[in-house]
Amino acid sequence: MLTSARCGAKTRAGAPCRSPAVSGKMRCRMHGGAKGSGAPKSNRNAIKHGFFTREAIDERRDLRKLLSACRETLDEFK
Known part of the structure; x- marks a missing residue:
């Protein structure tokens, strides 16, 4: 756990997030690394x-x- 990659997001205070990143992703589960999180692959809203x-x-x-x-x-x- 201590050697795993860290989340690349910044907190509201401006400090980097200290949570471990989800395997295969750059963010932790709270910042968009969870399965199904984030925007769809194509921008269908536009x-x-x-x-x-x-x-x-x-x-x-x-x-x-x-x-x-x-x-x-x-x-x-x-």
Whole structure:
């Protein structure tokens, strides 16, 4: 137990965690080394709604440019 690898996480106080790492992992059971812990292998949350896809970002950018041009045109008529 004393010679096993230590967890690489930091505590809230900034000191390194002194718990032993789970075998085959870099973290202890409390910091994500337990079986089934952590995020899924692929980031399915990002593609769930498509808000941050390249096409959606480009579409919002183009819409902002169009709105800006419309505001400038309306300001010319004042």
